[in-house]
Each structure stands twice: as structure tokens, then as C-alpha cells.
Amino acid sequence: MSTGIAKPDFWQHDLVPAAEHKELNVLNLGPTHPATHGIFQNVLTMDGEYIQSAEQTIGYIHRAFEKIAERRPFYQITTLTDRMNYCSAPINNMGWHMTVEKLLHIETPKRVDYLRIIAMELARIADHIVCNAVIGVDTGALTGFTFIFQDREFIYEIFEEICGARLTTNMGRIGGFERNFNDIAWRKTKHFLDYFPKKLKEFENLLMRNRIFMDRCINCGPFPLDRALAYGFTGPNLRACGLDYDVRVMDPYCSYEDFDFKIPIGQNGDVYDRFMVRQKEMWESLKIIRQAVEKCEKMSDKTTFTADVPEWVLPPKEEVYNEMEALIYHFKIVMGESDVPVGEVYHCVEGANGELGFYLVSDGGRTPARVHFRRPCFVYYQAFPEMVKGIMLSDAILSMSSMNVIAGELDA
Amino acid sequence: MVDRLGAAFPEAVLAQEQFHDMRCFTVRKESLHDILRFLRDELDFNFLTTLCGMHYPATEGQEDLLGLVIHLHSFRNRHRIRLKANTPLKDPAFPTFTDLWPATNWMEREAFDFYGLTFTGHPNLKRILNMEDFPAFPMRKDYPLEDPTREDKNDSMFGR
Amino acid sequence: MGSVREGMTKPTDIAPRPALGKPTIVPGPAGHEGAGFFATRLDDAVGLARKNSIWPLPFATSCCGIEFMATMGSNYDLARFGMERLSFSPRQSDLLMVMGTIAKKMGPILRDVYTQMAEPKWVLSMGACASSGGIFDTYSVLQGIDRIIPVDVYIPGCPPRPEQVIDGILKIQELVANEGSRRRYSKEYEDLMKQYKID
Numbered sequence: 001m002s003t004g005i006a007k008p009d010f011w012q013h014d015l016v017p018a019a020e021h022k023e024l025n026v027l028n029l030g031p032t033h034p035a036t037h038g039i040f041q042n043v044l045t046m047d048g049e050y051i052q053s054a055e056q057t058i059g060y061i062h063r064a065f066e067k068i069a070e071r072r073p074f075y076q077i078t079t080l081t082d083r084m085n086y087c088s089a090p091i092n093n094m095g096w097h098m099t100v101e102k103l104l105h106i107e108t109p110k111r112v113d114y115l116r117i118i119a120m121e122l123a124r125i126a127d128h129i130v131c132n133a134v135i136g137v138d139t140g141a142l143t144g145f146t147f148i149f150q151d152r153e154f155i156y157e158i159f160e161e162i163c164g165a166r167l168t169t170n171m172g173r174i175g176g177f178e179r180n181f182n183d184i185a186w187r188k189t190k191h192f193l194d195y196f197p198k199k200l201k202e203f204e205n206l207l208m209r210n211r212i213f214m215d216r217c218i219n220c221g222p223f224p225l226d227r228a229l230a231y232g233f234t235g236p237n238l239r240a241c242g243l244d245y246d247v248r249v250m251d252p253y254c255s256y257e258d259f260d261f262k263i264p265i266g267q268n269g270d271v272y273d274r275f276m277v278r279q280k281e282m283w284e285s286l287k288i289i290r291q292a293v294e295k296c297e298k299m300s301d302k303t304t305f306t307a308d309v310p311e312w313v314l315p316p317k318e319e320v321y322n323e324m325e326a327l328i329y330h331f332k333i334v335m336g337e338s339d340v341p342v343g344e345v346y347h348c349v350e351g352a353n354g355e356l357g358f359y360l361v362s363d364g365g366r367t368p369a370r371v372h373f374r375r376p377c378f379v380y381y382q383a384f385p386e387m388v389k390g391i392m393l394s395d396a397i398l399s400m401s402s403m404n405v406i407a408g409e410l411d412a
Numbered sequence: 413m414v415d416r417l418g419a420a421f422p423e424a425v426l427a428q429e430q431f432h433d434m435r436c437f438t439v440r441k442e443s444l445h446d447i448l449r450f451l452r453d454e455l456d457f458n459f460l461t462t463l464c465g466m467h468y469p470a471t472e473g474q475e476d477l478l479g480l481v482i483h484l485h486s487f488r489n490r491h492r493i494r495l496k497a498n499t500p501l502k503d504p505a506f507p508t509f510t511d512l513w514p515a516t517n518w519m520e521r522e523a524f525d526f527y528g529l530t531f532t533g534h535p536n537l538k539r540i541l542n543m544e545d546f547p548a549f550p551m552r553k554d555y556p557l558e559d560p561t562r563e564d565k566n567d568s569m570f571g572r
Numbered sequence: 573m574g575s576v577r578e579g580m581t582k583p584t585d586i587a588p589r590p591a592l593g594k595p596t597i598v599p600g601p602a603g604h605e606g607a608g609f610f611a612t613r614l615d616d617a618v619g620l621a622r623k624n625s626i627w628p629l630p631f632a633t634s635c636c637g638i639e640f641m642a643t644m645g646s647n648y649d650l651a652r653f654g655m656e657r658l659s660f661s662p663r664q665s666d667l668l669m670v671m672g673t674i675a676k677k678m679g680p681i682l683r684d685v686y687t688q689m690a691e692p693k694w695v696l697s698m699g700a701c702a703s704s705g706g707i708f709d710t711y712s713v714l715q716g717i718d719r720i721i722p723v724d725v726y727i728p729g730c731p732p733r734p735e736q737v738i739d740g741i742l743k744i745q746e747l748v749a750n751e752g753s754r755r756r757y758s759k760e761y762e763d764l765m766k767q768y769k770i771d
Contacts, residue, residue: 059539
């Protein structure tokens with residue numbers, strides 16, 4: 001007999017009397033549920049199979065990122081950003097680095113920007129693979145998941161060559177990268193560009209024009225555009241509703257203006273539109289990576305991997321052991337004694353889920369005075385009760401997984 | 413455009429600053445709701461990016477202040493703006509903005525959870541990320557990061 | 573479609589892979605065999621059967637959950653160790669794999685899931701966050717799940733590589749194989765449960 005469950009106080013009765021001599025059922029889609037892909041709770045009031053209302057509880061993985069960030073020097077906060085949207089960690093890392101560079105007025109050379117773009121777009125593909133495969137799993141189509149995850153392993157191998165880690169990458173440093181992309185990384189990236197389109201097409205053929213998938217997903221949980229904007233939707237969910245808002249195009253950062261890519265949009269914001277928007281975005285990301293690889297090959301300079309800011313970029317170890325200034329810079333950087341200007345900055349990047357914003361307030365010390373992460377999942381998950389009102393439970397599960405709610409980003 | 417804001421609310425705008433590429437207004441908290449409505453309807457700031465709290469601990473010049481920081485974005489004009497409003501710690505009440513943008517529902521709950529800012533008129537002002545019966549407001553500067561009751565981590569080894 | 577690495581130019585500076593030998597079969601327990609019979613200890617036979625057919629409950633909360641999904645995928649394949657069937661119902665599972673940070677808000681729920689499992693049950697704590705709180709030494713994170721439930725194997729890492737996860741699973745298999753049938757009724761086990769206030 002368990003007494004430890006935290007029963008929410010709004011859960012008074014198990015049957016809720018309603019009009020017309022109907023009794024509504026209360027169903028707890030609890031924090032641990034195989035289909036919710038993350039730990040958040042929904043207490044659904046249901047009329048048979050149809051949902052009348054949903055009460056959400058989040059915070060089951062609240063790890064106090066914003067509080068931790070007030071106690072860490074700037075380069076140590078990158079490891080925290082990894083763990084927000086952990087399916088596409090490089091995007092979070094680069095976003096944070098760009099925020100700090102904005103505060104410090106550091107301009108990164110073009111090659112660094114292009115290398116960053118390669119990492120970010122690979123991460124975007126990795127995240128969209130997870131989301132789309134999971135939409136398939138929730139409709140019952142497990143084959144796509146097992147096929148396409150093999151290719152996600154290859155993206156992990158590329159990340160390993162760049163930074164050493166698969167999932168929580170801590171990729172890059174303030175001002176650029178920790179090392180140049182080595183030959184193996186370039187070889188693997190080019191191989192990825194060659195073989196992945198075939199695999200993506202295979203995955204698409206399984207689901208895109210599949211009768212069962214289309215019947216399940218079309219007109220399932222549609223969301224009107226004006227409500228989506230009012231709820232702060234960004235990213236693929238907003239683009240599926242019909243608005244082409246993409247931070248890479250609206251406020252270009254990291255030399256995205258040099259690249260030629262389209263923004264896919266949907267029509268009525270249902271599950272099929274979100275699936276298709278993410279699918280098309282994967283194709284666009286492949287285009288961007290191809291262009292970035294070509295641009296990097298055409299550049300005569302193949303050795304720059306960081307901006308020229310000795311105050312913030314660790315010097316190579318040979319210099320640290322032999323030269324006095326390098327030793328002093330190394331010491332200053334690691335102990336966090338580099339000068340930080342007072343000010344505040346807001347920078348946003350196009351994360352895989354939407355506009356991932358970083359609001360950084362600095363008071364001149366080695367740690368920030370305040371860091372606020374504008375997490376897209378947190379903002380748009382509020383719309384879930386409105387989205388599922390009046391639809392069936394299985395469609396609600398599908399809506400939730402198509403919104404790509406990642407618990408780490410929800411709770412931070 | 414920003415002069416229109418100053419013209420419409422002359423006594424409410426307390427300060428104006430430019431940080432990097434964003435203009436930042438510090439306004440009086442009583443007129444914050446009207447200013448946001450004006451920005452949304454007249455100046456076409458249709459998107460509320462984020463809303464968060466701040467804590468300015470007491471210095472010799474002033475008492476403890478709690479702040480609210482709101483970022484707005486105008487899609488059509490490709491323009492962003494930041495609004496700040498402060499309130500003394502003893503009176504942490506703000507008007508709610510859920511009638512203007514429903515996106516602020518959870519953002520205000522998060523600000524309440526972390527700082528203790530209350531929003532009058534909010535439909536469901538409960539803690540959102542911490543447990544409901546959590547006794548303090550953790551993001552305030554005087555609350556420690558680590559759980560003081562843990563006994564397995566040796567603070568002296570961690571440089572604390 | 574072929575393998576992922578089809579058509580990739582092979583680097584010449586990496587040592588060639590050793591040739592794969594014949595597949596190994598799980599060795600049987602020690603015993604006495606003759607024509608038509610095999611005598612061994614009951615514990616050994618039951619342990620052998622149990623260790624190769626564990627039904628895990630993936631309690632995935634954060635990043636380690638994604639790494640677990642990668643381990644279940646075809647590249648690192650946990651199914652070859654008998655873990656083909658993942659159950660999300662604690663009543664039908666043997667191994668509770670806690671993967672990811674457990675916040676204090678989640679603690680009572682984890683404890684409930686553990687108590688709902690039927691004996692014999694094992695607990696695997698994957699990742700630094702589940703083992704000791706990880707990098708999150710904060711007011712809201714439980715500093716290790718062994719504060720509330722007894723743990724059998726800890727897998728360090730943030731997140732642990734799939735090979736480490738497989739190593740942890742193999743250690744669990746060792747524990748399962750060598751566990752006596754009387755352990756769950758012993759005084760020692762009862763004291764352990766009392767220590768965690770689980771009845």
C-alpha cells in the first residue's frame with residue numbers, strides 16, 4: 001500500500017459529475033508513462049474516449065539550471081546547456097557561446113561560423129530523427145524507428161570526432177572550437193552527405209504516403225495560427241501552423257545569411273503537418289551542410305578554428321609550457337579572471353524545437369548575475385490542454401509526441 | 413517608434429538604455445500592463461518572447477528589489493525590445509498579462525516559483541517547477557544552491 | 573540498402589579489425605551429466621534461466637534515456653542479452669533501470685514504482701545523476717537514488733557510453749545468476765528493506 005504518491009490537490013474525485021447525467025472519468029497520464037517520452041503528468045478528465053480537459057504538472061526533472069548558472073564561470077555553463085534539449089546538444093552549446101561572444105563583442109571568423117553551422121545542422125537532423133521516428137512509434141510503426149536510429153549513430157560518430165562525446169557534447173568554446181575538425185570528421189561528414197539521403201528517403205517511403213499513418217495524423221490536433229502565436233509557439237510547431245518564422249532568417253546569426261535554404265511551412269498545424277515540416281527541414285539541413293562543406297573546402301585557410309581573443313581562448317599546450325604570456329593567459333582563463341563587461345544581452349538561435357533564447361545579465365564578475373533560458377518547449381507546452389480538448393486519447397498522445405516535448409528543456 | 417512609446421507614457425518610462433542591439437526600457441510597474449497593450453496593439457509587437465524575474469539584492473543605496481524582465485518581438489518590423497519593471501521585495505505584486513498573451517501563464521508561474529512575484533488576476537498561480545509545498549523562493553540571491561541537509565558531499569573538497 | 577559504412581573509403585592508418593570467430597554460447601552451470609540427465613543445483617539452473625531473460629523497466633528521465641534508446645537500437649543491441657521485452661509496468665518487470673536525474677519531486681514516484689515490483693527485483697542506476705546527483709548538486713535534485721531505494725549496480729558516466737551500459741547489464745546478469753533462492757527471505761535482506769523503510 002503506497003502512501004508516498006504526490007496526489008495533486010485538484011484530483012478530488014475519480015468520477016466527475018457533468019451535465020446530461022453523464023459522469024466524466026479522470027485518468028492520470030502519470031509522470032512515468034511509456035508514451036509521454038519524458039516525465040510530465042497530465043490529469044485528463046474524459047468523457048469516454050474524448051478528453052474534456054487536461055491539468056498539467058511539470059517539474060519532475062527540475063534541476064535548477066538558472067541557479068547553477070549563477071555560480072559557474074561562463075565556459076562551465078556550456079555543460080548545463082547540453083542537458084536542456086539533449087537530443088540536439090550542439091545547438092544549445094553554440095547558442096550559449098554566441099550569447100557570451102555577443103556580450104564580449106567577439107567576432108568569429110567565417111570558417112568558425114561555417115564549422116558551427118555544420119555541427120548545428122547535424123544536431124538538428126538528429127533531433128528531427130528522434131521526433132519523427134517517435135511519431136511513427138506512437139502510431140504503431142516501429143520499423144521506421146529501428147531503421148533510422150542506425151543513422152543517428154553515425155551522426156554521433158561525427159560528433160565524437162569533433163568534440164569527443166556523443167550526446168552531451170560540450171562542443172566548442174567561447175570564440176570557436178577546441179580543436180580543428182580532423183580528416184576523419186571531414187571524411188565522415190562527406191560520407192554522411194552521400195548516403196543519408198537514401199536512408200531518409202527510405203524512412204519517408206515508410207511513413208509519408210502510408211495510408212494508415214496519414215489517416216491517423218491528418219486533422220489530428222490542428223491548431224490555428226493566431227492561437228499558436230498567442231501561446232508563443234516557435235519552430236516547427238509554428239511553421240506547421242503556416243507562419244514562416246525561423247530565427248535563422250529573421251535575425252541571422254553565425255553567417256546563416258550566406259546560405260541558401262528554404263523554410264517549409266504547413267497548413268493547419270496538425271500532426272501530419274508537423275511531421276512533414278520536420279521531414280522537409282531535414283532535407284534543408286542536408287543542403288546547408290553540403291554548402292558549408294563546399295565553402296570550407298574553397299577557403300584557403302583551413303586551420304582557423306577559433307577567434308583571435310587570447311583573453312578567452314586557451315593557448316596551445318606547447319606555448320603554455322614554453323612562453324610566459326601563454327601561461328598567464330591560460331591561468332587567467334581557467335581561473336575565470338578575464339575581464340567581463342557589465343551589461344545584458346539576449347541572443348536566440350533556432351533550436352530544433354523553436355527559438356531558444358539566452359538572456360544573460362553580467363555585473364562584471366566571473367559568473368553571470370542572471371541567466372535565463374527561453375526554452376521553446378516550456379512555452380508551447382502550455383497550449384496542450386487547448387490542443388487536445390475534445391479529441392480522443394490516442395490522438396492526444398500523438399499530438400503530444402509530435403510537439404516534441406523534451407523534459408530536460410521543459411523543466412531546466 | 414520608440415519615441416511614440418515615450419510620448420504615450422511620459423511619466424511611466426523611467427529609463428532607456430541600449431544594450432548591444434536591443435533597446436531596453438525601465439518602466440513603472442503600475443503602467444506595465446497598459447504599456448504592453450499599447451506595444452501589442454499600436455506598435456505591432458505581436459510576440460512575447462519571454463518573461464522572467466530578477467532579484468537585485470540590497471545595497472547601501474536601495475532596498476531589496478524584485479524585477480520583471482519582458483522581451484517582445486515584432487515580426488513585421490523585425491524589431492525586439494526589452495521592458496523592465498522593479499518592485500520592492502515587500503510588495504511583489506504585478507498585474508497579470510495572461511489576457512494579452514496566454515503564453516505568459518506558465519512564465520508567470522515560473523517567476524512566482526523562483527522569486528515570489530505574485531500576479532494579480534492569474535488563473536492558477538501555483539508553483540510549477542518545484543514541489544507545491546516548497547518553503548522558499550529559490551532563485552533569490554540569499555537562497556543557497558546546494559541542499560544544506562545533504563551529508564555525503566564534503567564542502568571543503570568542492571571549494572566551498 | 574546495405575550497411576551504413578558501405579562505400580566509405582577505408583583509412584589506411586587504423587589497425588585492421590580482428591576476424592570474428594564462431595559465436596559463443598552461454599556456458600551451462602557446473603554439474604554432473606550422463607546419458608539423458610543433467611544434475612546441477614537448482615539455484616544455478618534458475619539463475620541461468622533468469623539472467624538471460626530479464627524484463628527491464630526503463631525508467632528514463634533525461635539524457636541517459638536517449639543513450640539507452642541508442643543502446644537498445646541495432647548498433648549496440650541490448651536484445652541479444654535477453655532484454656527484448658521492455659515493460660513499462662512495474663508489476664511485470666524484474667530490473668528497474670533508473671536512467672537520468674531524479675528530482676526530489678520525482679522521488680516518491682520512483683519509490684512507488686520500486687515497491688510495486690515483485691520479488692526478485694534488481695535496480696540498475698545508470699548515469700552520474702541517478703548514482704549520486706551528478707553535476708546537479710542543487711536543492712531540487714535527489715543526490716543519488718540510493719537515498720530512497722536499494723541499488724544493485726551503478727553505471728557511472730554522463731551519459732555512459734552504450735558499451736558501459738552493456739557492462740553494467742552484464743554485471744546485473746552476474747548478480748542474477750549467482751543469487752541464491754533464499755536471499756530474498758534472509759535476515760540481511762529484511763534489514764536492508766528496513767533501512768530504506770520499505771515494508
